[in-house]
Amino acid sequence: MTLPQPIRTALISVSDKSGLTDLAEGLARHGVRLLSTGGTAKALREAGHEVTDVSDVTGFPEMMDGRVKTLHPKVHGGLLALRDNADHLAAMETHGIGAIDLLVVNLYPFEATVAKNAPYDECVENIDIGGPAMIRAAAKNHAGVAVVVDTEDYAPLLAEMDANGGATTFGFRKTLALTAYGRTAAYDAAVSNWFAQALEEPAPRRRAVAGYLAQSLRYGENPHQEAAFYVDGSNRPGVATAYQLQGKALSYNNINDTDAAFELVAEFAPEAGPACAIIKHANPCGVATGATLAEAYSRAFDCDRTSAFGGIIALNQKLDGATAAKIAEIFTEVVIAPEADEEARAVFAAKKNLRLLVTGGLPDPRTAALTVRQVAGGLLMQGKDNGHVGAEELKVVTKRAPSPEELRDLLFAWRVAKHVKSNAVIYAKDSATVGVGAGQMSRVDSTRIAARKSQDMAEALGLSAPTTQGSVVASDAFFPFADGLITAAEAGATAIIQPGGSIRDEEVIAAADERGLAMVLTGMRHFRH
Structure with missing residues (x-):
């Protein structure tokens, strides 16, 4: 049945009533008979439309608090019957089953119920049964039935009917079926993952992931690769939920880097003071705090001005005009912040290609979440690295304990290390990074690269000595040999923070003591591959 199929009868049962009146008016224009249930039927009648209750079609009332209303042969037969099959048509005639040509259903708001942390029983009651059953039936029979599950498809449906004399084309129905099965799959994934969370089951036998385009x-990442961006409905503040105030559409790499930047800057609570993170290729090239947001940006920028060009800037407080003016001095791809004031927006208005995103808040770095990575033939899933170490949890292993200033910088550098690709080594001073070594195959190379970057920036800024002099160092994992620590000491570092746990810990500790370094162990590593 590849010819356009006229819509004579539509079954509408929706939780989200937005756009319902316009849809009903469009269907009425084509003389479509409306079937409906419960609250949807009431809303249609209040809008002046003639509606037949599904219970009048089935001969059974809605019962069990609405749990049973559409699970009936006169509904599913009307959706599933093949219009060009003589046996199916005979069965419809025998049993008084009328054809349903259009199904409009959006499901019980299960995801929204979970998102508001509703009690267990309330979540269960918001698991839709009849809706998914009807959607799957109508989508399977897309040869003769159109199925709409998203309110944004109301206008395209009416346009399709207007263009085809009240009918829908086969290609249009196939597209609707694709969307419908994606919706039921995502819905079941949400239910399944909620059960896994409720049962505290980290590795259920089957795991589903889903997203909305x-x-x-x-x-x-490259022009020859196709790509799309999907959101998972978790509403975690960030690039997925941000409002773009200006600039070109985000690219794949923009989205990836912006997420990395915002998750990093969220490590620094706004009430503790302004913070800025600058990201390039998913690694920070500068992170700092300051008395003002403009100062935090300037200090982050001074860590590696070369890499900051064309980078992503994330801020933990409302973007103001003074900070925007400083940022506007160089080319920047994206700026993301919780908010932006009118002066900042006016400054960036002259930078037409700069993307400015506001999120309304910061993500909680300690919230549990699931990360997914695809490998050939499978998916790797793990809990998000929400590990945190406070000063009271650190173990001093050297003869000298860190000073209060060193301890402050050690904890700052440790928070940054969590967001740097392994092997990660970070030099920090006065709550600002002064050298970042990322993604190297050996830890000593990361240590050397970070120190060299600091030296290069010192020369560019006209400083008399590298900024690593008097700095502290964070390593995301243990030093397997003393060479990395020795390199850090030669660069001028005075204190080290690292997980510990190497079979050569004693050798590394001894090297620190020989050079008068203070070293603390976290007992926690932050690999980021």
């Missing part, structure tokens, strides 16, 4: 992208 937020943006079709021009390409992926």
Whole structure:
């Protein structure tokens, strides 16, 4: 049945009533008979539309608090019957089953119920049964039935009917079926993952992931790769929930880097003071706090001005005009912040290509979440690295304990290390990074690269000595040999923070003592591959 199929009868049962009146008016224009249930039928009648209750079609009332109303042969037969099959048509005639040509259903708001931390029983009551059953039936029979599950498809449906004399084309129905099965799959994934969370089951036998298309992208990491951006409905503040105030559409790499930047800057609570993170290729090239947001940006920028060009800037407080003016001095791809005042927006208005995103808040770095990575033939899933170490949990292992100033910088550097690709080594001083070594195959190389970057910036800034002099160092994992620590000491570092746990810990500790370094162990590592 590839010819356009006229819509004569529509079954509408929706939780989200937005756009319902316009849809009903459009269907009425084509003389479509409306079937409905419960609150939807009431809303349609209040809008002046003639509606037949599904219970009048089935001969059974809605019962069990609405749990049973559409699970009936006269509903599913009307959706599933093949219009060009003589046996099916005979069965419809025998049993008084009328054809349903259009199904409009959006499901009980299960995801929204979970998102508001509703009690267990309330979540269970918001698991839709009849809706998914009807959607799957109608989508399977897309040869003759159109199924709409999203309010944004109301207008395209009516346009399709207007263009085809009240009918829908086969291609249009296939597209609707694709969307419908994606919706039921995502819905079941949400239910399944909620059960896993409720049961505290970290590795259920089957695990599903799902998303909603937020943006079709021009390409992926490279122009020959296709890509799209999907949101998972978790509403975690960040690039997925941000409002873009200006600038070109985000690219795949923009989204990836912006997420990395905002998750990093969220490590620094706004009430503790302004903070800024600058990201390039998913690694920080500068992170700092300051008395003002402008100062935090300037200090982060001074860590590695070369890499900051064309980077992503994340701020933990409302963007103000003074900070925007400083940022506007160089080319920047994206700026993301909880808010932006009118002066900042006016400054950036002259930078037409700069993307400015506001999120309304910061993500909680300690919240439990699931991360997913695809490998050939499978998925790797793990809990998000929400590990945190406070001063009271650190173990001093050297003869000298860190000073209060060193301890402050050690904890700052440790928070940054969590967001640097392994092997990660971070030099920090006065709550600002002064050298970052990322993604190297050996830890000593990361230590050397970070120190060299500091030296290069010192020369560019006209300083008499590298900024690593008097700095502290954070390492995301233990030093397997003393060479990395020795390199840090030669660069001028005075204190080290690292997880410990190497079979050569004693050798590393001895090297620190020989050079008068203070060293603390966290007992926690932050690999980020």
